[in-house]
Amino acid sequence: MKATQNPPTTVQVSPADLLRMAALYLRRHGWHQGTYYAKNTDTLTPPACAAGAIGIACAGHRVEHFSQLDGDTLADYLTALAVFVDYLDAFAPVFFIDEDGHLLDEHTSPYSWNDDPTRTAEQVITALETAADEWDRLHQQGGENR
Template identity: 85%
Template sequence: MKATQKPPTTAPVTPADLLRMAALYLRRHGWHQGTYYNALFPADHPTPPACAAGAIGIACAGHRVEHFSQLDGDTLADYLAALAAFVDYLDDFAPVFHIDEDGYLLDEHTSPYSWNDDPARTAEQVVTALEAAADEWDRLHVQGGENR
């Protein structure tokens, strides 16, 4: 870096940061099942109740996102990294196995969508899982305050 360049003043946003932002969003604006956002709120409502994936999308984009394909390149990469960290956590700590009628495993990864939409799921479980996934990401990727 040259002496005339200003050093960066902010740290990069990590998947853990985005998962914590998603958890905070759900605490403040409510949780939803079945779709990204509660359809009782109009499309132009900035803060509808959201599912876990919808809240991660809002944390990444800063606004409501109907589908991850609407995100630009960098934001999409952040979204996919945060969602992957959440799936990794669910795989390790709250696995959901889908077995076909012949007894074969259909999917080796827990779907955050079906996990969120389980009729027995509660808002507190979703918020807690997002926060725990963030803690797990930090445990695996951060050492002494620095990213590994």
């Protein structure tokens, strides 16, 4: 870069980047079930569920409800969460069927998937990382987003 050139001022963050940041957050600060964050007011970085970790990756801080996010951040959150749901639908589906055998929801809920009593932190972290890899595989060509 020549001294007279202006460096770029913004960086494009992909849903895969956000999912990897969420996985890293869980590795560093812990995983949680039942609510977005563990009820711990002593720290700014409490253990989080998958959706809570994605939210922190998007916002850069904990928020009590994702409706509090500004428009761009909320769009990033919803996109990253949708990428995660698409991955779960394809590779770890959890569907709810009523007593008559009818499908109640066609998409895997990341909340109920995270809160499954048999779920482990490593499964959640691996799913976030693998969902990111899958997004990259489908959306990048020669190092560039398509």
